[in-house]
Amino acid sequence: MSVDLNSRPRLAAGCRMGENNNQRVLLMPERALRLNGPSLEIVSRCDGKHSVTQIIGELQLIYSKAEPHKVEQDILGYLDLLQKERALDFEM
Amino acid sequence: MTSTPNNPLALVAELTHRCPLHCVYCSNPLELQSRSNELSTEAWSRVFKEAAEVGVLQADFTGGEPLARPDIVELIRNARSAGLYVSLITSGLPLDEVKLDLLVDAGLDHFQLSFQGAREETANDISGTKSHQHKLRVLQWLKRYRIGLTLNFVIHRSNIDELEEMLAIVEESGAGCVEFASVQYYGWAFANREKLLPTRQQLEYCVERLKRAENELQGKTRVVFVVPDYYAKYPKPCVGGWGRKLMLITPSGDALPCHAAPIIPGLRFENVRNHSLREIWESSNAFQRFRGEDWMRAPCKSCDRRTQDFGGCRCQAMLLTGDASATDPVCSLAPQRPKVDIVLAQINDSPGAASGSAVSGVASGGKVDWLHRLNPA
Secondary structure (H helix, E strand, O other): OOOOOOEEEEEEEEEEEEOOOOOEEEEOOEEEEOOOOHHHHHHOOOOOOOOOOHHHHHHHHHHOOOOHHHHHHHHHHHHHHHOOOOOOEEOO | OOOOOOOOOOOEEEEOOOOOOOOOOOOOOOOOHHHHHHHHHHHHHHHHHHHHHOOEEEEEEOOOOOOOOHHHHHHHHHHHHHEEEEEEOOOOOOOHHHHHHHHHHHHOOOEEEEEEOOOOHHHHHOOOOOOOOHHHHHHHHHHOOOEEEEEEEEEOOOOOOHHHHHHHHHHHHHOOOOEEEEEEHHHHHHHHHHHHHHHHHHHHHHHHHHHHHHHHHOOOEEEEEEEOOOOOOOOOHHHHHOOOOOOEEOOOEEEEOOOOOOHOOOOOOEOOOOOOOOHHHHHOOOHOOOOOOOOOOOOOHOOOOOOHHHOHHHHHHHHOOOOOOOOOOOOOOOOHHHHHHHHHHHHOOOHHHHOOOOOOOOOOOOOOOOOOOOOOO
């Protein structure tokens, strides 16, 4: 299943951001993911308002020293992983 | 072990041993704690704060039946305000629509509903009570809320053939996750083991069917399958490694590295009434005993897999070999693996094993003579 660029990801039911010892985490049923740098920038934009295209655009600005195509591929890969983890709903 | 351990990540809060169900594979100890010994609301709430302080992210409310606690709404609210992610692991039985509304309102993150089968007759036989229809009603009520939902089907010989119907329940529910959790053989399940273990043929079909289900449900429901480890080649990384990730608190406040740990002779458990969670995590005898690798013997101590499975399950080693420091006997490299193979041979070589039915009286419509879990005084 691939990620639709026009869809707007948001955290799935039972998933939310949390914090412990100054470490941001994505809390999910029975598991948690540490969020650092780019992963935190991505997940905090999964609010049902940003489209995938917008998330890519904003991160390409933040990480302007990185190759834009590489940034895009990394984001799509990460969103795909979160989808397989059932951490995201993609709204159209 | 002298090195400082990682933070614990999960707190399993066994709020009570009371339960309206009497499941034949219940993971509670054979000796159940009575209501009069249970921790108070205040004590639990202090435990939640201490847990968050020591680095715990998630609290799993379980039991017994956690909804049997009259203060369950308050406990959820207090765990949430301590900063924890709260899961409720429940039979759903003592629930009505008003109560569910209160639980969600208190901040419940994740609702895990257990199922004993897909057919009413099977489910009621296993749980020793009429419960199945009510669970289906609870699933309908849950559709009104946007909280995490996991269905947990506990799998064994008498219900593993209902997989197709279980999957239909999952699809109807819209759950984000389903666990097909094979019974693990401790406590009441160990007492009923010969009647619960599936046949190899049943298991092979189950594995193949769930692989397909994983594809069919991708993006909708995450499918998790927990194999019965008697059939596995290597042991499970029990509790994510002893004293490595998880603390379990019993209804009366004892802190355990694993729910079955009291069967291991000589372990001393500290109580949350007398010590903070941090003290217990860092220096309790029971948590230190099998933490790290110093306790390991051959073949574990030089095995490449020791950082993945941590030598397997100490309680299983104790139950099957009488020695808690032995390699988990389900491991194909364990000197005592024949003890497991003998049990599997009894299941698979008996007449009728091919159909998965004729063992221990499950056959010919005969009722199984279960040892049902009792209720504490």
